[in-house]
Amino acid sequence: MLYNAYELQRTMLNGAAAWASVGAEMLTNPSLPMGYFGMGPQLASALDVFAHATMPRGKPEFDIEQVTVNGKTHDVVESIIMHRPFGNLLRFEHDGLPANAPKLLIVAPMSGHFATLLRGTVARMLESSVVYITDWADAKMVPMNAGQFDLDDYIDYLIEFLRHIGPGTHMLAVCQPSVPAFAAAAVMGKHEDPCRPATLTMMGGPVDTREAPTSVNDVAMNQPLSWFEHNVIATVPLTYPGSGRKVYPGFLQLTGFMAMNLGNHMMSHYGMYKHLVAGDGESAAATKAFYDEYRSVSDLTAEFYLQTVEHVFQRHSLPKGEFVHRGEVIDLGGIRDTALLAVEGEKDDISGIGQTRAALHLAHALPEESKKYYLAEGVGHYGIFNGSKWRTRIAPVLEGWMRQHQKTPLKIVA
Numbered sequence: 001m002l003y004n005a006y007e008l009q010r011t012m013l014n015g016a017a018a019w020a021s022v023g024a025e026m027l028t029n030p031s032l033p034m035g036y037f038g039m040g041p042q043l044a045s046a047l048d049v050f051a052h053a054t055m056p057r058g059k060p061e062f063d064i065e066q067v068t069v070n071g072k073t074h075d076v077v078e079s080i081i082m083h084r085p086f087g088n089l090l091r092f093e094h095d096g097l098p099a100n101a102p103k104l105l106i107v108a109p110m111s112g113h114f115a116t117l118l119r120g121t122v123a124r125m126l127e128s129s130v131v132y133i134t135d136w137a138d139a140k141m142v143p144m145n146a147g148q149f150d151l152d153d154y155i156d157y158l159i160e161f162l163r164h165i166g167p168g169t170h171m172l173a174v175c176q177p178s179v180p181a182f183a184a185a186a187v188m189g190k191h192e193d194p195c196r197p198a199t200l201t202m203m204g205g206p207v208d209t210r211e212a213p214t215s216v217n218d219v220a221m222n223q224p225l226s227w228f229e230h231n232v233i234a235t236v237p238l239t240y241p242g243s244g245r246k247v248y249p250g251f252l253q254l255t256g257f258m259a260m261n262l263g264n265h266m267m268s269h270y271g272m273y274k275h276l277v278a279g280d281g282e283s284a285a286a287t288k289a290f291y292d293e294y295r296s297v298s299d300l301t302a303e304f305y306l307q308t309v310e311h312v313f314q315r316h317s318l319p320k321g322e323f324v325h326r327g328e329v330i331d332l333g334g335i336r337d338t339a340l341l342a343v344e345g346e347k348d349d350i351s352g353i354g355q356t357r358a359a360l361h362l363a364h365a366l367p368e369e370s371k372k373y374y375l376a377e378g379v380g381h382y383g384i385f386n387g388s389k390w391r392t393r394i395a396p397v398l399e400g401w402m403r404q405h406q407k408t409p410l411k412i413v414a
Contacts, residue, residue: 072096089165092130092131103169104129108135112300138298155180162188163193170199173205175205178359179207186332198338198405199339200339204356207359208316208354211355212352215349233246236299247300340366343376345379
């Protein structure tokens, strides 16, 4: 009933959003005088904000058409190089990259948003690297005959993607995927897989949530796993290709994130309203662009979500040496030559300081010179991978770490 109730509400809001958009356009039409007098500008702006906040949103596009390097602009080529039911492997490149440019696999979070949330991450790293990214599918769009997708499958996908890209690849995990990426590196390292990552960078990831727990961790710890299964898992309605699939709906994740900083979100929309009233369309457009991305959400398979809650937030299976992949306990000592970089934000309210840094201690067989920690001062969770501080302060650290541990590829598969 949860998903059906949401769909009913969304249908009603869609109609209201459409009428609000029409009203805003009428009031801002230069050929009509009503928008110039009385409360016309204020009403038009209010309708515009309401329409934008309630309009339906699908999966965004990356739309990275060009990149500028050393003052020269290059056209970017985006391509799907591997297709899987629960996620594609995308590649971004341009003709300004040298033949020996580093290969970087960015592992996007599967936490309710699409991979396009990392558009700024891809664009910045594309200046110096051939960039690959995991483009995870929206679970409600995956038919039931595709099977399930859990943490084991997630790790398998990463290993398969790394093997397809080839030896010498660097891997960057942003937030949630730090755990499965860490596990994948350990599995590949233990078996001396030639395609194991040259470096693994984890940014704002919940590797060990016992360190500096946040409100997100508290929610997971304060309820038994059965509570999550009974209260936040829903069945995809008949209107979607994945009808009948059990999922953790993206709209619930968005609601939770919005509630954490409700005051800030309200002020952002009020600021948008004031910009529109003042005729500052450029500033209003920047806020709209952010929320267009932020409000575009996807569903997670129930099995992946529940296993993440259980093993990452409740049982701490990986740091305790109890995480099992395909029947084999993951030995983090298998990481012997994959250099690790842990990046945390000083003001991160999702993953507390120390949760990602814990990975450096857990990789006990890795030499200390192959470990690095960077604390980004004054940076929140989103700012770790997007925005000016990411571009000017954090990305150069990552690029330097990759250069320092660059390995000559044995072959190029992709």
